[in-house]
Amino acid sequence: MRQWIRKLIDQFDFEWGEQHGTQPSGNGPTIGDDRATLLFVIDVFNKHLIEIDSKPVRKVRQILDEFARELIDPTRTDGERVLFRFRQFFSSYRIDEYTYFLKTFDEFRAIIWDFVDQLSEDLTEEQQSDKDIQQSLHSLREAVEANSIDDLKRQSRAFIDNYIEYQTRRDSRRSRRMDSLQKNLDLVKKKLVQANQNMALDHLTGAYNRRSFDEKLNEHWKLAAVSNKAVSLMVLDIDHFKKINDSFGHAIGDCVLQEFVKILHEQFTRPADFVARIGGEEFAIILPDYQLEHAIKKADAVLSRIRKDVLIQDGHQIKFTSSLGIAQLERGESAEDWLKRADKALYHAKNTGRDRFSVANGQGSIHAA
Numbered sequence: 001m002r003q004w005i006r007k008l009i010d011q012f013d014f015e016w017g018e019q020h021g022t023q024p025s026g027n028g029p030t031i032g033d034d035r036a037t038l039l040f041v042i043d044v045f046n047k048h049l050i051e052i053d054s055k056p057v058r059k060v061r062q063i064l065d066e067f068a069r070e071l072i073d074p075t076r077t078d079g080e081r082v083l084f085r086f087r088q089f090f091s092s093y094r095i096d097e098y099t100y101f102l103k104t105f106d107e108f109r110a111i112i113w114d115f116v117d118q119l120s121e122d123l124t125e126e127q128q129s130d131k132d133i134q135q136s137l138h139s140l141r142e143a144v145e146a147n148s149i150d151d152l153k154r155q156s157r158a159f160i161d162n163y164i165e166y167q168t169r170r171d172s173r174r175s176r177r178m179d180s181l182q183k184n185l186d187l188v189k190k191k192l193v194q195a196n197q198n199m200a201l202d203h204l205t206g207a208y209n210r211r212s213f214d215e216k217l218n219e220h221w222k223l224a225a226v227s228n229k230a231v232s233l234m235v236l237d238i239d240h241f242k243k244i245n246d247s248f249g250h251a252i253g254d255c256v257l258q259e260f261v262k263i264l265h266e267q268f269t270r271p272a273d274f275v276a277r278i279g280g281e282e283f284a285i286i287l288p289d290y291q292l293e294h295a296i297k298k299a300d301a302v303l304s305r306i307r308k309d310v311l312i313q314d315g316h317q318i319k320f321t322s323s324l325g326i327a328q329l330e331r332g333e334s335a336e337d338w339l340k341r342a343d344k345a346l347y348h349a350k351n352t353g354r355d356r357f358s359v360a361n362g363q364g365s366i367h368a369a
Contacts, residue, residue, distance in 0.1 A: 005036040007347065008043065009072055035071045035079060038086070042068050045090070047210055047279045051203040052100045055093055058204075058250050061280060063089060065242070118180050125173060129166055136162040202277040204254055205261040213276035213284055220286055221335035232295035232328045234285040235342040236264075236302075239321045239354040241281035248316055255313045256320055257281065263309060267302045284342070292328040292359065299324050299357040307355070323349040324357035 009031070031039070046064050049057045067089075070082045136159045143155035202209045208216070220231050238244075238260055245253040257277075264275045264283065274286040287295055303322060311318040325345030329338050341360040348358040348366045360366050 005031065005033070008036060008039055010347070010350070031072060038083065039068055039071050042071075042086070043279075050097065050100070052096050054096050058254055060093065062245075062250050065245070114184065118184070126170070129169060133162060133166045205257050205277055207261045207264070207283065208274060208276035210276070210278045213274070213278050213286075216274050216276070216286055217284075217339065218335050220288060221329065221338065223288075224329050229289055230291045230328060232287045232290040232292060232326060233338060233342045234287065234295060234299060234324055234326050235278075235282065235339070235346045236285070236322050236324045237279070237282040237346065237350075239323055239350075241320075244318065244320065248314075248318065252313050252316065252318065256311060256318060259309065259311045260306070260320075260322070263305055264302070267298070267305060284339075290328070292326065292361075295326045295328065296357075296359060299326055303355065303357060321355035323354045325349055325360065326357060327360040 042064050046061055049060055051057050067082065067086050070076050071079075076082065140155045140159045143151040146152075200208060200212045217233075223229070224231050238256065241253065241256070244256055260281075260283070261275065261277070264285065268275055268285055268287075272288045276284050276286075278284045287298070290298070303324060306320070306322050309319070311320075323346060325342045325348065327338060327342035327345060333341075345358040345360040345366050349356050352358070358366050
């Protein structure tokens, strides 16, 4: 079986030994290119889900995991039926996703429309008031030209009264307009900040999401090219995470993910440290100004901290470990190759026993540490 297919199956981390008499690590079920391609689509789909009210991410991942199991399972012969059901689910999800974005856009558009409508009303009222004061001023000019002291007194008093009322109304309108403007701007700002956070952060863990990671990775790659400063990359995942989900349920699995990110944030406290969730249980950390030896020292501390952690949830005491790959950016290396080296180091750590880290040196060599 092709290496990329084997790596893809191992990434799902299903336990196949008991079910099919095979060993889960490196000797699991064999599948063809067609199923492997669909499995790859599911994996990518899984990594880029958004939180939708009708289809929460946790529930969608559970459904996608089941599709993946059916595709990998060598005893399943109804591949066409699995594909048909996946198409149905995918179409339904995209419709709900489109509806969600449309609803969000409509809400945002309604806020802007209210803001424009309020300004339009204020300007119309302002223009009418200007016409009234202009008419009062015109009557005063006529009284001056008429050489009648009585008309002049009467029009002067009328103009003064009108002008005071005009100024009072204008100040009141201005105050109302500013209050309304401030409220609308605050609401727009809140919506924009919320939308920006939703685009940048993983909804479940609070880590940065895959899109933010890709942008930040390219940003540091470009900075390193001009600054010649060191930057290292760690790629981690939670060992046997599928087994945690199967044993305790996806709700507790979510708690494990949150606990994992909490530990990462405790360990990586510099403002420049960038912690991101780039897959289901896969994470990456960009470490500016970190030589390889500094990253190795930090990796050892992180794995030690994770080993000591005990998550107590719903009466269960859950311990978990992590595997980790490290790569320092090499001169002339692309951002894509940099990530591939770190990812390769991660899989080396997983395939050599897990709960450890491996280091990717230059020229593609990898050693366990």
